[in-house]
Amino acid sequence: xxxxxxxxxxxxAPGQRVTISCTGNSSNIGAGTDVHWYQHLxxxxxxxxxYKNTNRPSGVPDRFSGxxxxxxxxxxxxxxxxxxxxxxxxxxxxDSLIAVVFGGGTKLTVL
Amino acid sequence: EVQLLESGGGLVQPGGSLxxxxxxxxxxxxxxxxRWVRQAPGKGLxxxxxxxxxxxxxxYAASVKGRFTVSRDNSKSTLYLQMNTLRAEDTAVxxxxxxxxxxxxxxxxDDSWGQGTLVTVSS
Numbered sequence: 001x002x003x004x005x006x007x008x009x010x011x012x013a014p015g016q017r018v019t020i021s022c023t024g025n026s027s028n029i030g031a032g033t034d035v036h037w038y039q040h041l042x043x044x045x046x047x048x049x050x051y052k053n054t055n056r057p058s059g060v061p062d063r064f065s066g067x068x069x070x071x072x073x074x075x076x077x078x079x080x081x082x083x084x085x086x087x088x089x090x091x092x093x094x095d096s097l098i099a100v101v102f103g104g105g106t107k108l109t110v111l
Numbered sequence: 112e113v114q115l116l117e118s119g120g121g122l123v124q125p126g127g128s129l130x131x132x133x134x135x136x137x138x139x140x141x142x143x144x145x146r147w148v149r150q151a152p153g154k155g156l157x158x159x160x161x162x163x164x165x166x167x168x169x170x171y172a173a174s175v176k177g178r179f180t181v182s183r184d185n186s187k188s189t190l191y192l193q194m195n196t197l198r199a200e201d202t203a204v205x206x207x208x209x210x211x212x213x214x215x216x217x218x219x220x221d222d223s224w225g226q227g228t229l230v231t232v233s234s
Contacts (some may be wrong), residue, residue, distance in 0.1 A: 002155060038156070038222035045227065046148075046156065051211060051220035089156050093218035100146070100158035100173060100217050 003028060003088055006103035013110030013111045019077040020106045022090030023071065028101055033093045037066055037075045040105075041086035049088075050075060075107070085110045113137040113223040115207050120228030123206060127197050127232070132165075132188040141165065141185035144210040146221055147192050149192030149203035157203070160192065163215040170217060175201075199234045204229050
């Protein structure tokens with residue numbers, strides 16, 4: 001059972017927009033810690049998509065955006081493309097556990 | 112270009128030991144904290160350990176504390192994970208990753224990851 005809760009799967013047609021939620025509690029996201037998002041495509045290394053809630057590293061398309069409110073965060077992907085298919089993880093810090101915590105991951109399927 | 116290359120994975124019996132290495136290049140290795148993150152078959156990412164740039168400060172997940180030891184050799188730009196008393200539930204692909212900032216902070220993102228090395232614990 002992951003400390004951060006994500007939906008197991010989401011799907012959308014090419015060109016559509018999907019969102020992936022990440023829900024924590026008062027010891028992690030709700031405590032004001034930053035949320036980061038990673039894309040993990042099959043057979044590749046995880047890739048940083050969003051850092052510090054809303055920021056995109058250079059080279060990440062602006063189709064990817066992040067937001068945070070209270071004890072939750074969201075990743076939005078617009079203009080879905082076939083190559084977006086893979087797993088997405090949120091990550092934060094839990095100051096009660098003194099641990100880096102990940103969400104359970106969300107599998108994105110592009111229909 | 113940042114490159115991280117893990118090695119040392121393999122098949123080991125329960126109760127056995129293994130040492131993983133992560134060779135880094137393309138950045139000033141000693142300036143950045145590093146992490147080990149693992150992914151068990153069919154499961155999500157799980158943080159294992161973090162070590163500060165100088166190596167003096169370490170953190171561990173509860174699931175590995177007392178069994179795993181993280182270290183680094185900054186002269187060789189190499190990160191290590193010594194894994195002892197291995198259990199079946201330690202079976203996973205182990206990734207090393209680089210913190211995105213130089214100050215030690217468990218809450219920061221990792222901006223570079225290796226391809227991972229597979230550890231299988233089975234008799």
